[in-house]
Amino acid sequence: MSPRELIVLGTASQVPTRRRNHNGYLLRWDDEGLLFDPGEGVQRQMLLAGVAASDITRLCLTHFHGDHCLGVPGIVQRLSLDRVAHPVHAHYPASGREFFARLRHACAFYETADLREVPVERDGPVATGPFGVLEARRLDHGVESFGYRLVEPDGRRMVPELLARFGISGPRVGQLQRAGSLEVDGRTVALAEVSAPRPGQRFAFVMDTRLCDAVYALADGVDLLVIESTFLDEDRALATDYGHLTAAQAARVAAECGVRCLVLTHFSQRYDDPTRFHAEAAELFDGDIVVAEDLTRIPVPARRIVPA
Template sequence: MRELVILGTASQVPTRSRNHNGYFLRWEREGILFDPGEGTQRQMIHAGVSASRITRICLTHVHGDHCFGLPGVLSRMVLDGVEHPVHLHYPVSGEEVVRSLVSLATPGLDLHLHPHGVEGPIAAGIEVQPLRHRIEAYGYRVTEPDGRSFLPDRLAAAGIGGPDVGRLQREGRLGDVRLEDVSVHRPGRRFAFIMDTALCDGAFVLADGADLLVTESTFSDDDAALADQYLHLTAGQAGSLARAGRAGTLVLTHFSSRYDDVGELAAQARLSAGRATVVAASDLDRLPFPRRARG
């Protein structure tokens, strides 16, 4: 099962209706918690997300609204008796901050620290790309392996059905029939997570082919000067990432408290998002994973 649970959508300052950041991705056997800001543990209770489901925690950077909830989450996992290993990924320049936060948590968790400082894979199916913010920051992409989709008409013409289909998939050939004769390449589904950044090459790489693209949308297009000053994205820029990457669904989040109606930001993003479906996230939203990005 693949599903994204939105735990918080505020940027620097939480509001009455928006908690600090927090995003939980259910990805088959993995449970990946991204950027747990202050209050994430309580938001998990409201969302029905068990701490025992977390297998990885990924920090884009160590600004407080993206990591101050870490000690509470780790302590809750100890309280709940989590025994499986938990992997914590973060930029290497945040080592001191991360270790300080971890030191505040209740001891007893099988926690593995994985700092990274360059682009590329950091775990099976997970890669990072550098972003452009006021401190070192990285975005994440989670990808399933590519596969093949069978073509029923070609299977029928080849006289292959039932258990033989599975055998052909496993062995790659059945008699004179090759797997590629009766199937087409199917790209693995992709999830991309982009937080605090200005437009940069890394953000475009992450967005490429994303079925579900989560990105900050801190400022309105009308406040582009502020976005440039603080190295954040406007709604329109978030939409441009989705269009360039031909993303299937764009989820906007990390909203400045200056905007009471984020529907306006979603409208701006739609103008530049191409064929992507645009969603302005709210706290506690549950978003099923799209089956395939739009072509």
């Protein structure tokens, strides 16, 4: 089982720079590998980051602007070239079915991969499984765009001191977890008596959008928020005109939504000093702030601990 982490493959916006490739983000989440918004050059970035095509289990596109999807043909063909054995689900706005079809079959190749299209038509869950629930919400951009949110169900963590108090150890711990209660010396011990709540981890991915209710809904209470901050606040009018966010707006969302780690990305080529994004965000958000760089790895923060 892989650690839960975000591997940043590219952080530019419409125009790549010498230091920033077009978009691309791989979220490792246990046995899942969710590739978000692969732009041009993403295959080479994967090579440099040590990411294999077989690591991908889901392809998640927010919208069909080139810097977010022109890497799709290469990814689709690589899945077949490397003979990836497991199914790969592709989530994208349903209104862009024709675009996805063109990207998927952009040129001749021998297709062997099991790529299953799951177009997103409305707000709500788009996939469920052992990983939790993958949700989508419609954003406010020039073309139809969806943000994504991954939510792990809440659970419970066993407390060693409480287990010892009742004399429960070894295989009996697993029996208690599965059954919810256990007979011990003539007494029924409930799971709640020897455990504490374990909040599930949450992740959100928000790309090209103006500030809207969906941004807040996606970011609510997440451990790791990956969010575009194409502009600095001095260019807020441009951000609104083009359907984007500023670093200050992203930070305000993080602060109001209780985000633990804020990852800023998708930077306009007009700015050559990334520290300005951090400084602007830090004025409004006092949690962890990462100004994303290509090929960096960002761990999902450890689960919140609820006292027993």
